[in-house]
Amino acid sequence: MTTWLRADRLVHRRSRQPSIDAEEANSAVACESHVVADLQTDRNSSYLMFEIVGEDGFKVQAENIHDAWRVVFDRVQSLREKAGFKAASHHAIDGLRMFGLNHPMVVFLVEQLRGTGCCKKYKFKYHKPDEHSDPGWIVSQNTSGCARTESFQSRKFYDMFSWLGSAYRKLKLLNVDEAFIRTQKQSLDLPLPTRFRMLSAVAKISIGVYKSLIHGRGLFALRDFSESEMIIEYAGVVIRKELCDKREEMYEKKGIGCYMFRIDDYDVIDATKSGNAARFINHACEPNCTSKVIVVDGRKHIVIFASRFIEAGEELTYDYKFPYEEVKIPCMCGSKKCRKYLN
Secondary structure, three states, X not given: OEEXXXXXXXXXXXXXXXXXXXXHHHHHHHHHXXXXXXXXXXXXXXXXXEEEEOOOOOEEEEOOXXXXXXXXXXXXXXXXXXXXXXXXXXXXXXXXXXHOOOOHHHHHHHOOOOOHHHOOOOOOOOOOOOOOOOOOOOOOOOOOOOHHHOOOOOOOOOOOOHHHHOOOOOOOXXXXXXXXXXXXXXXXXXXXXXXXXXXXXXXHXXXXXXXXXXXXXXXXXXXXXXXOOEEEEOOOEEXXXXXXXXXXXXXXXXXXXXXXXXXXXXXXXXXXXXXOHHHHOEEOOOOOEEEEEEEEOOEEEEEEEEOOOEOOOXXXXXXXXXXXXXXXXXXXXXXXXXXXXOO
């Protein structure tokens, strides 16, 4: 016998009696009075229909999960009596158990569904919903009158870098020899322009973007960095300050994350579409990096330096230094001296 729960079927109430085939009419009379007394809702309201179908053509429909299975039990008992078998006891079996709805694993998964916070009278066994995180699932109205004819709308904004924060991308540290470490330490004594010209080749293999606990994804060190060592340049398109607000508004309308860094009072680096991995560095109230503006060949560049010794596998962070605003942006760095807000 094949059974399923027709939970997606909403029917306007016309009859309070379970609908079964003519062959099972006699066995349904016993439970008819119980069904009528149990369903005391408005006739014009909608309800769920529970349906049990057998491979031999047996079919029963009821508005109550227990009444549906009671018809099946009565049918089995009548067949056993005709065959001369002893009546089977089914007092400990109910509709919930037969449908598997009270199985521990099913309850474990159902209690995690969105909107469980609306079940005020239900006693949770495994996952008690948080009132702040799950205030309840408010179902939006369907303009066309039917949910199945509505066009699909994305559940989140488009993020072209979402794959970088995948949990399946594991952090792979760089195996460096002593000669490489000695060369990096000696480079600290070189002039800034010389160190900057060597930076682009070294930065590609020394850092990587992976999943972060601060904000989705972040930049991580794949090797050890000494204090005051150059890590990466914040690259992008240099635009004027007046153009910055227009581009930010354009990116917001398209649902694209905005990555910008101010050089001075006149120029801003836009790394949204043509930047490098430096745009994924997250904010921290106790950062391990700092940003500096250096001049090389007459052009200004923003370079990220290590403010202390950084171990391999550590996430790179710096202070965004956002100005004070009334609309607060919460900080998720989790440091001991966290200011709770970025601005």
